[in-house]
Amino acid sequence: MKTLSVLVLLSVAVVAVAVAAAGCADMLRSDSANAIRKNERANKEALAAAKAATGQAGAARPVAGDELARLLSGNTHVREYRKRTADAKPYFTIYEYFSPDGAYIVRDTYTQRLPGYQSKGRWRVNAEVLCLRERADSLEDKCFTVRVTPANEIEYWYHKPGDPYHGLIASSVSIVRPGPQEPEYTTTSSPYER
Numbered sequence: 001m002k003t004l005s006v007l008v009l010l011s012v013a014v015v016a017v018a019v020a021a022a023g024c025a026d027m028l029r030s031d032s033a034n035a036i037r038k039n040e041r042a043n044k045e046a047l048a049a050a051k052a053a054t055g056q057a058g059a060a061r062p063v064a065g066d067e068l069a070r071l072l073s074g075n076t077h078v079r080e081y082r083k084r085t086a087d088a089k090p091y092f093t094i095y096e097y098f099s100p101d102g103a104y105i106v107r108d109t110y111t112q113r114l115p116g117y118q119s120k121g122r123w124r125v126n127a128e129v130l131c132l133r134e135r136a137d138s139l140e141d142k143c144f145t146v147r148v149t150p151a152n153e154i155e156y157w158y159h160k161p162g163d164p165y166h167g168l169i170a171s172s173v174s175i176v177r178p179g180p181q182e183p184e185y186t187t188t189s190s191p192y193e194r
Helices: 002-056 065-072
Strands: 061-063 075-081 092-098 103-108 119-126 129-133 142-148 154-158 169-173 175-178
Touching: 061 065, 065 075, 065 119, 065 142, 075 169
Parallel strands: none
Antiparallel strands: 061 142, 075 092, 075 175, 092 103, 103 119, 119 129, 129 142, 142 154, 154 169
């Protein structure tokens, strides 16, 4: 009788573990499906924002070849982000340095403030396209066509043939400084927090 009780308890335990495992698998699938839905929604919002920004872009002159290389080489393009347009100071800034030797060094005011935490990659100009490899271990380049507005703002346009983002504006830079730049302040909270 004692053996039968132990066997019944073990059977119940095995069934309970199996049920719990199945429940966890369902929860994981739902978490995964939820993450996929959130990611799809974020991608749709980003694409809509890129289309809207492209629609608002004014007339800009394409820059290519040697002129594009001169615009980049030895300069840091500074991207400032504000939570509200009325904010006097940015809450987050990215510094992209285009070294004359082809090194592409990115620092920012949150994750890569110190020289040891900068991202090091490569940049090159191929005819009318700027291609960036953001880190040495990156597997692919991100490519852009570059345009300059009448107000001397530099616009980066996605160059991704076959991709929904191809031909849309990615970002713009109005601050260009010679040489590598040090972050001028420290952002204390993640720039991605809302």
